[in-house]
Amino acid sequence: MSQQERREAVVRELLDAGGPAVVPPGLHEDAVRRGARMLRRRTVARRLLWLLLLAAVVAFAVWAAEVQPWVEPPSRTTPPLTRW
Amino acid sequence: MRERQAAQQARRAREFQAFVAGAAGRLLHAATLLTGEPPGANPRARALLTAALASTYASWDRLRGEDPYDRTRTALVVRYARGARPWPRRPCRRRGDGGPLSRLSPQERLVLVLRLYEGVAEEQTAALLGLPPERVRTLCARAVSVVLHPPRGPAPLSAAPPVPPVPPGALGKAAS
Numbered sequence: 001m002s003q004q005e006r007r008e009a010v011v012r013e014l015l016d017a018g019g020p021a022v023v024p025p026g027l028h029e030d031a032v033r034r035g036a037r038m039l040r041r042r043t044v045a046r047r048l049l050w051l052l053l054l055a056a057v058v059a060f061a062v063w064a065a066e067v068q069p070w071v072e073p074p075s076r077t078t079p080p081l082t083r084w
Numbered sequence: 085m086r087e088r089q090a091a092q093q094a095r096r097a098r099e100f101q102a103f104v105a106g107a108a109g110r111l112l113h114a115a116t117l118l119t120g121e122p123p124g125a126n127p128r129a130r131a132l133l134t135a136a137l138a139s140t141y142a143s144w145d146r147l148r149g150e151d152p153y154d155r156t157r158t159a160l161v162v163r164y165a166r167g168a169r170p171w172p173r174r175p176c177r178r179r180g181d182g183g184p185l186s187r188l189s190p191q192e193r194l195v196l197v198l199r200l201y202e203g204v205a206e207e208q209t210a211a212l213l214g215l216p217p218e219r220v221r222t223l224c225a226r227a228v229s230v231v232l233h234p235p236r237g238p239a240p241l242s243a244a245p246p247v248p249p250v251p252p253g254a255l256g257k258a259a260s
Contacts, residue, residue, distance in 0.1 A: 015200055035140070
C-alpha cells in the first residue's frame with residue numbers, strides 16, 4: 001500500500017463518517033411531485049409537436065391538391081407553325 | 085389503455101419509493117459533502133437531491149436497465165457543477181463551520197466525492213466533469229492533502245521535504 005493509497009483511505013473514512021444522512025420526511029413526496037410535473041409537461045410538449053406536424057401535413061396536402069404543382073402549366077406562346 | 089397507464093403509474097410509484105428509501109440517505113450524504121454544509125443544516129443539498137430525484141422519477145420508465153442510482157448521482161453532480169459558480173479553484177469560505185470539505189473549492193469537492201466517497205473510476209469522473217484524467221488525479225491528490233493538512237500556516241506535506249527557514253534579509257540580498 002503506497003503512501004497515497006493510505007492517505008486516500010484516511011480521507012475515505014473521513015468522508016464516510018456520519019454515515020448515510022437522515023432523509024427529511026417530505027423529500028420523497030417533493031421529488032415525486034416535481035417529477036410528475038416534468039412528465040406531464042413533456043407529454044404536453046410531445047402532443048403539441050405531433051399536432052404541429054399533423055397541421056403541417058394537412059396544410060401541405062391542401063395546398064398541393066389546390067395548386068397541383070406537378071401538372072405542366074398551359075403554354076402561353078403559340079406553337080410554331082410548321083406546315084403551311 | 086387507461087387501465088394500463090394507471091398500472092404503470094402505480095408500478096413506477098412503488099419502485100421509485102423503494103429506490104428512494106434505499107438510496108436517499110447515501111445520496112444526501114454525498115450532496116451534503118458537495119455543498120460543504122454541516123450535516124444537520126443542509127437546505128442546499130436537499131434541494132439538489134430533490135431536483136435530481138425528480139429527474140430520475142420523470143425518466144423512470146425509460147431507464148431500460150440503467151442503474152437509477154448512477155443516473156441520480158450524475159444528475160446531482162451535473163446540477164451542482166452547473167450551479168457552483170464561480171468555477172475557478174479558489175477556496176470557498178461560505179461558512180467556516182461547514183462539513184469536512186468546506187475548505188475545498190467546488191471542483192475539488194466534486195472530484196473527492198466522486199473518486200473517494202462514491203468510488204467512481206478516474207476516467208468516468210473525468211468524462212463526467214469534462215476534464216482530462218490527469219487533471220482529475222492532480223485535483224484528487226491536492227484535495228486529499230488539503231483535507232489531511234488544514235492550511236493553518238504553511239503546513240508542509242508529509243511526503244515533501246521540510247522547507248528550510250529563510251533567514252531574514254536573505255530575500256533582500258538575493259534580490260539586490
